[in-house]
Amino acid sequence: MIGIVDCNSFYVSCERLFRPDLNDRPVGVLSNNDGCVIALSNELKALGITMGTPAHFLRDQVMHEGVTLFSSNYELYGDISQRVQAVLEEFSAGIDPYSIDECWVDFSGFSADQLEQHAHELRRRVKQYTGIPVSIGVAPTRTLAKVANRAAKKNASYEGVCVLYPNSPRAVELLQHFDLGDIWGIGRRLDEKLRQLGINTAWDLRRQNAKELRRRFSVTLERTVLELQETPAIEMMGMDFARERIMTSRSFGQLTEDKSEVRGAIRQHAQRSAEKLRKQGSLCRAVLVFLRTNPHRHDLDQYNPSQIIELDHATDDSRDIVAASMRVLERIYTTGFQYKKAGVMLMDIGDRSVEQLSLLDSARSDIERARSGRLMGVMDELNEKMGRNTVRLGSAATGAAWQLRCANRSPRFTTRWDEIPMAKL
Structure with missing residues (x-):
C-alpha cells in the first residue's frame, strides 16, 4: 500500500503557524511579484475568490471583509516542508517527496486493521510536531492514492484519512462518482477526447482495455488505467534525480x-x-x-x-x-x-x-x-x-529592479536569526 500525504492549503497553513489570529479568517498568498493569488484558505474561497485572481481585484475585500494577503515566503515554506518530511520519514517505512506540499509514504508491512489507525496517528503527529494539517490517501497504487487523498480532503466524514483497500466497496463507490478530469494525469484535452468515447468517470476509465487505449492515445494513459485497476504501473523518480537541464x-x-x-x-x-x-x-x-x-x-x-x-x-x-x-x-x-x-x-x-x-x-x-x-x-x-547568499560571487544589489516585489512578505521565522519571532511580556 502506498500513501500520499498532502498538506492542506500549505502556504496559508505556514503563514498561520506564527499568526494564530488568522485562523478562521480569509487568507491568501500571492505569486512572485505579488501578481495573483496562488494559495487560498477555505474562508477566502467562500468569498468567491479563485486561484489566479489578480491581487488588485481584491482591494475591496482587503478593506471591507478582513482579507489578509501575504507575499510568497518560499524560504519559510521550504523549511516547514522539510520538517513535515522529517516526521513522515520517522514514522513510516520510507518516503518519496513529490512536491513542496506532497509526499509519497510507504505503508508496507501494516495489516488491514492497523493501516487506517496508523495513518490517523501519522496525521496527528504531523499536526502536533509541525502545526501543519494534512490529508492522507492510501491505496494499492499511486493513482488510486491520489483519488483517496482527494476524498480525504473533501469529505469531512473521513477525518482527513481515506484508505482504499483492494477491491473494496468504498473504492468502487468513489470511482463511480469521481470525475474524469480530476484523475491524476488526465489533462483538459485528453479529458475532452475520452468524454467523446463515453468515458466520464474514473470507474468508466477503469473498465477500459488498457492496451487498446495505449494504441489510441499513449503509454501514459495505459499506465493510468492499470493503476485504476489496482496494478502498480507508475514509479516516481524522487526529488533528487539528476536533471538533464x-x-x-x-x-x-x-x-x-x-x-x-x-x-x-x-x-x-x-x-x-x-x-x-x-x-x-x-x-x-x-x-x-x-x-x-x-x-x-x-x-x-x-x-x-x-x-x-x-x-x-x-x-x-x-x-x-x-x-x-x-x-x-x-x-x-x-x-x-x-x-x-x-x-x-x-x-x-x-x-x-x-x-x-x-x-x-x-x-x-x-x-x-x-x-x-x-x-x-x-x-x-x-x-x-x-542562509542562501551568505557567500556569493559579486556584491548584493539591494533594491535592484530585478529583485522580486514582496511588500507583504511575512518574516522568515525559522531560518533567519534577525527575523525570529519575539514573545512580549
Missing part, C-alpha cells in the same frame, strides 16, 4: 534597461544553477542565457534574445559558470529595451563520477579541480548553514 529564471520586480541590474540578475541565476548542479553531483558543458521584454506591453519595443556558449571543460564551479554567463550577456544585451525577465540554463549535463577528461589535462588540471571542489564545497556548506 537546470534552469533558473525569474521575472523582475519592475522593468529595467539598466545593464548593471540585468547583469546582477544573470549573476545570481548562474550561481543558483551551479548550486543545483553540484547538489545532484553533475557537471555541465554548456550555458544558455536569455532575456525577455514584457510581451503584454504593446507600447514597448520587444526583444527576446538567447544564446548558448560551450565551456572549455565540464565544470560545476560557480566561477566558470558565472564567467560564461557574463560573456553571453555581453553578446546579447542591447540598449533601448525594457527588460522584464532573465534566466540561465545549464545544458549538456553529465555525471561527475564518469567525467571524460581531455588529452590536454595534466597533473596541474587535477590540482585545480581539487581546489575548485574544496572551494565550492565550503561555499555550499556556509550557505546551507548560514
Whole structure:
C-alpha cells in the first residue's frame, strides 16, 4: 500500500503557524511579484475568490471583509516542508517527496486493521510536531492514492484519512462518482477526447482495455488505467534525480534597461544553477542565457534574445559558470529595451563520477579541480548553514529592479536569526 500525504492549503497553513489570529479568517498568498493569488484558505474561497485572481481585484475585500494577503515566503515554506518530511520519514517505512506540499509514504508491512489507525496517528503527529494539517490517501497504487487523498480532503466524514483497500466497496463507490478530469494525469484535452468515447468517470476509465487505449492515445494513459485497476504501473523518480537541464529564471520586480541590474540578475541565476548542479553531483558543458521584454506591453519595443556558449571543460564551479554567463550577456544585451525577465540554463549535463577528461589535462588540471571542489564545497556548506547568499560571487544589489516585489512578505521565522519571532511580556 502506498500513501500520499498532502498538506492542506500549505502556504496559508505556514503563514498561520506564527499568526494564530488568522485562523478562521480569509487568507491568501500571492505569486512572485505579488501578481495573483496562488494559495487560498477555505474562508477566502467562500468569498468567491479563485486561484489566479489578480491581487488588485481584491482591494475591496482587503478593506471591507478582513482579507489578509501575504507575499510568497518560499524560504519559510521550504523549511516547514522539510520538517513535515522529517516526521513522515520517522514514522513510516520510507518516503518519496513529490512536491513542496506532497509526499509519497510507504505503508508496507501494516495489516488491514492497523493501516487506517496508523495513518490517523501519522496525521496527528504531523499536526502536533509541525502545526501543519494534512490529508492522507492510501491505496494499492499511486493513482488510486491520489483519488483517496482527494476524498480525504473533501469529505469531512473521513477525518482527513481515506484508505482504499483492494477491491473494496468504498473504492468502487468513489470511482463511480469521481470525475474524469480530476484523475491524476488526465489533462483538459485528453479529458475532452475520452468524454467523446463515453468515458466520464474514473470507474468508466477503469473498465477500459488498457492496451487498446495505449494504441489510441499513449503509454501514459495505459499506465493510468492499470493503476485504476489496482496494478502498480507508475514509479516516481524522487526529488533528487539528476536533471538533464537546470534552469533558473525569474521575472523582475519592475522593468529595467539598466545593464548593471540585468547583469546582477544573470549573476545570481548562474550561481543558483551551479548550486543545483553540484547538489545532484553533475557537471555541465554548456550555458544558455536569455532575456525577455514584457510581451503584454504593446507600447514597448520587444526583444527576446538567447544564446548558448560551450565551456572549455565540464565544470560545476560557480566561477566558470558565472564567467560564461557574463560573456553571453555581453553578446546579447542591447540598449533601448525594457527588460522584464532573465534566466540561465545549464545544458549538456553529465555525471561527475564518469567525467571524460581531455588529452590536454595534466597533473596541474587535477590540482585545480581539487581546489575548485574544496572551494565550492565550503561555499555550499556556509550557505546551507548560514542562509542562501551568505557567500556569493559579486556584491548584493539591494533594491535592484530585478529583485522580486514582496511588500507583504511575512518574516522568515525559522531560518533567519534577525527575523525570529519575539514573545512580549
